[in-house]
Amino acid sequence: MFDKLEDLLHHYEELMNTLSEPDVANDPNRFRKLMKEQSDLQPIVDAYKEYKACKQTIEDSLAILDEESDEEMRELAKEELNEAKSRLGELEQKLKILLLPKDPNDDKNVIVEIRAGAGGEEAALFAAEIYRMYVHYAERRGWKVETLEADETGIGGMKSVNFMVTGAGAYSVLKYESGVHRVQRVPETESQGRIQTSTCSVAVMPEAEDVEVHIDDKDIRIDVMRASGNGGQCVNTTDSAVRLTHYPTGIVIYSQTEKSQIQNKEKAFALLRTKLYDLELQKKQDAESEERRSQIGTGDRSEKIRTYNFPQGRVTDHRINLTLYKLDKILDGDIQEIIDACIAADQAKKLAKMQDEN
Incomplete structure (x- = not known):
């Protein structure tokens, strides 16, 4: 050394x-x-x-x-x-x-995808809360957040949302958030006071640069249409929304957050490049299963990583057996303590692995 x-x-x-x-x-x-x-x-x-x-x-x-x-x-x-x-x-x-080997993507900006899982409307409301949690965390760090795609419900929930976080080392920090997040609480619509469990999935993907992903024109279909949703002078008046369909993977991207068709097209292609790059990373991680197992929750998207329990006011990260009784603060973006603990646990595992190899 x-x-x-x-x-x-x-x-x-x-x-x-x-x-x-x-x-x-x-x-x-x-x-x-x-x-x-x-x-x-x-x-x-x-x-x-x-x-x-x-x-x-x-x-x-x-x-x-x-x-x-x-x-x-x-x-x-x-x-x-x-x-x-x-x-x-x-x-x-x-x-x-x-001196531990550095992830080449650590310095990159990220695109985060949140999708409501089991639990219907309650899961969509939870997905919206997790989205706001990350927006507040990014603001604390002085990072920029830009929404790329959002499928909102009528009562404040989100079926899905994709957003970009721009900031130094964003991926090195937020990559530990990938996985299934679970909420346990009594929904407002529950008359019997029964606790319901709902989930949402979070995928954190390093932003792909043009040189990293080549997209062939013949593999893409581009459709333009009128945007739909709440408010805005251009909603339902101009063909500003863009939908990309990537034939080889079946990935469909819909972008309507900007008034300009050109801007929506740029956002859609940025999201598509990142998703294709992420697919390549996932294949690589699958091939390096031992390395993937040595990491703390940066690989398996189906892994249940965290529970937010409202009756007890606690948040538990299952990967590192960490429980904190400050649910309100965490949902307001105060997640640094959890991330630091994940980084420390990840480093400890990697150090132990290196020592075993030596």
Whole structure:
């Protein structure tokens, strides 16, 4: 590990020298690529430099204890030695995590698809609540949310919704939300006060770039029609809605959130590219079943990952056995604690797997 860290430190120093060259600044694409690499290496380099400084502090403190007879100086050396030893262990663990193989999609924006499952209208209402939960979470992070496609019910529910989240590292965080979310509560329409269980599924997909997915024109049918739904000057007056049908996969995309047919077409193609890219990722994960099992809920879309229990005011994440009694806050977008716990559990599994292999 330390040989690799020395190589990375040497590479980082070369990178910084290259970035200071005048010619590099004149080439925006190269400059952007080098800055991205520098940004990725920075946390590892900083942690390794601190690790080396701790090692030096330990050596210096031991030397003082060997040579110094003054009791006050010896006490100071002992204190510094204990602090450095404690920090050294923390840094070694941090470096192991930083050196774990990185998901190439982690830095990408995401498209999230939420679909109401079992439970009829109650499931649609729950899907709308989960959608709002993610919108509020994204706002807390300073990320941008753009709705691509929505099939709303008349009383505030959503049969399905697709939306894009744009922000640094969005996929690295939100990928842990993929799976089946379950709600247990008494619906407003339930006269007997019986608790009903409903579900919705969440799929988090990294945004696909044009170069990653090729769509053949002959594989696509494009239909335009008048938008339908609530309000808006262009609803039912212009052929602004777009429906894409992809023959090879049977995927159908419907987009009507914009007033312009061109904008709806762009959104529909962005969603189609992402879904096709996601299909390829799923195939790859199926082929690498062992790697998929080592992750915390970032693979199996049919896995029940979380229960939102209203009578008890609790949320339980079944993958990591975490229960929190702050349902209202979580539905208002306060999900960072759950995501952090999932990331920590995922890293622990990957570290254990690497140690077993070594």
